[in-house]
Amino acid sequence: MKKILLLIASLFLVAACGQQAAETETQTGTTDQTETQTGMTTSVGTGAAIENGSQTSLYYILRDTNENGEIIDGNMDAEGKPTGTPFTITVGATPVVAGFEKALIGMRAGETKTVSVAPEDGYGTGNITREAYYEDIAPVFSITQEKSLLEGKVTREMNIADIQPDFIKQYVDGKKTGDTITEEEGTVVKLVSRTDSTITFEFHNTSSPFYNKKLAVGSSETTNGITFKVTKIDGDKVTLEVTNTNSPFTGKDFVVGATAETEVNGKKITYKILAINEASEQKTVTLEETNTNPLANKTLHFTIKVDSVTPPTTPSVFNTIETTESTEVSTGTTTN
Numbered sequence: 383m384k385k386i387l388l389l390i391a392s393l394f395l396v397a398a399c400g401q402q403a404a405e406t407e408t409q410t411g412t413t414d415q416t417e418t419q420t421g422m423t424t425s426v427g428t429g430a431a432i433e434n435g436s437q438t439s440l441y442y443i444l445r446d447t448n449e450n451g452e453i454i455d456g457n458m459d460a461e462g463k464p465t466g467t468p469f470t471i472t473v474g475a476t477p478v479v480a481g482f483e484k485a486l487i488g489m490r491a492g493e494t495k496t497v498s499v500a501p502e503d504g505y506g507t508g509n510i511t512r513e514a515y516y517e518d519i520a521p522v523f524s525i526t527q528e529k530s531l532l533e534g535k536v537t538r539e540m541n542i543a544d545i546q547p548d549f550i551k552q553y554v555d556g557k558k559t560g561d562t563i564t565e566e567e568g569t570v571v572k573l574v575s576r577t578d579s580t581i582t583f584e585f586h587n588t589s590s591p592f593y594n595k596k597l598a599v600g601s602s603e604t605t606n607g608i609t610f611k612v613t614k615i616d617g618d619k620v621t622l623e624v625t626n627t628n629s630p631f632t633g634k635d636f637v638v639g640a641t642a643e644t645e646v647n648g649k650k651i652t653y654k655i656l657a658i659n660e661a662s663e664q665k666t667v668t669l670e671e672t673n674t675n676p677l678a679n680k681t682l683h684f685t686i687k688v689d690s691v692t693p694p695t696t697p698s699v700f701n702t703i704e705t706t707e708s709t710e711v712s713t714g715t716t717t718n
Contacts, residue, residue, distance in 0.1 A: 442458065521625065534587040651671055
């Protein structure tokens with residue numbers, strides 16, 4: 383939906399902000415570790431114990447029924463031999479199954495543990511709650527875009543200092559004036575000119591429904607089940623009414639409490655709007671939806687083998703004191 387709506391600011395990438403709606407899924411009915419996890423250590427490790435903030439590389443097996451069941455995921459075999467690269471996570475930061483993360487706490491390099499994780503600490507027992515962008519789920523809404531973006535032709539002069547290094551590497555390094563790169567989604571990026579401090583690009587978004595077409599109030603285009611209708615043109619700003627027939631709420635009131643159903647890959651999904659959030663810069667919708675994960679309502683059986691542990695970085699007391707004293711001197715603050 384983002385590509386179709388011509389939000390091609392990602393091409394400009396003058397800053398690394400790229401704000402995303404929260405994708406965190408909250409499971410209902412979680413309980414504490416003692417109730418949702420059982421396990422045993424089969425080999426003892428050495429060195430620092432894993433704690434919140436530790437970085438650890440590990441191997442694991444996920445079985446379907448019990449500790450001797452069929453392996454359905456993992457990067458080692460039943461004998462504990464690696465079948466792939468280590469899985470590296472930062473505890474408390476890398477999103478993993480809650481029960482898996484709890485099992486890691488206290489483990490050390492070389493240690494192997496077999497643990498069973500109840501559904502409450504796995505992939506859940508009930509519905510999930512998540513946030514979605516408003517324009518990704520609403521059946522009808524309005525947006526305002528730059529006219530040049532909708533027409534699919536944009537020229538931008540950008541300060542080199544403001545451009546991400548990866549962008550320069552991909553679109554500038556080794557390129558000469560006039561060279562173009564065509565992206566998979568149809569966007570063409572042309573290097574127009576370059577000085578010591580600026581670079582000028584020309585962007586052609588051929589996936590725009592209005593590319594090479596005249597914009598006028600009342601004109602409309604439909605692509606992939608989404609209709610864009612021009613309702614207002616004010617200088618370089620164009621307001622569109624967007625009708626998304628792919629939304630499960632098509633034909634329904636899009637309000638708090640509304641429900642809708644759809645089918646994805648043969649599975650029925652029910653949605654319920656819990657909240658419409660307009661306070662943030664990006665309007666979002668809080669949804670409750672059916673948990674269709676094939677591992678939902680199942681106990682997960684992991685065998686975990688820790689390869690290495692890097693403790694979390696904690697500044698020493700002396701460094702903290704030195705930093706504080708330095709700050710006080712530099713700001714002119716005195717203490718008695």
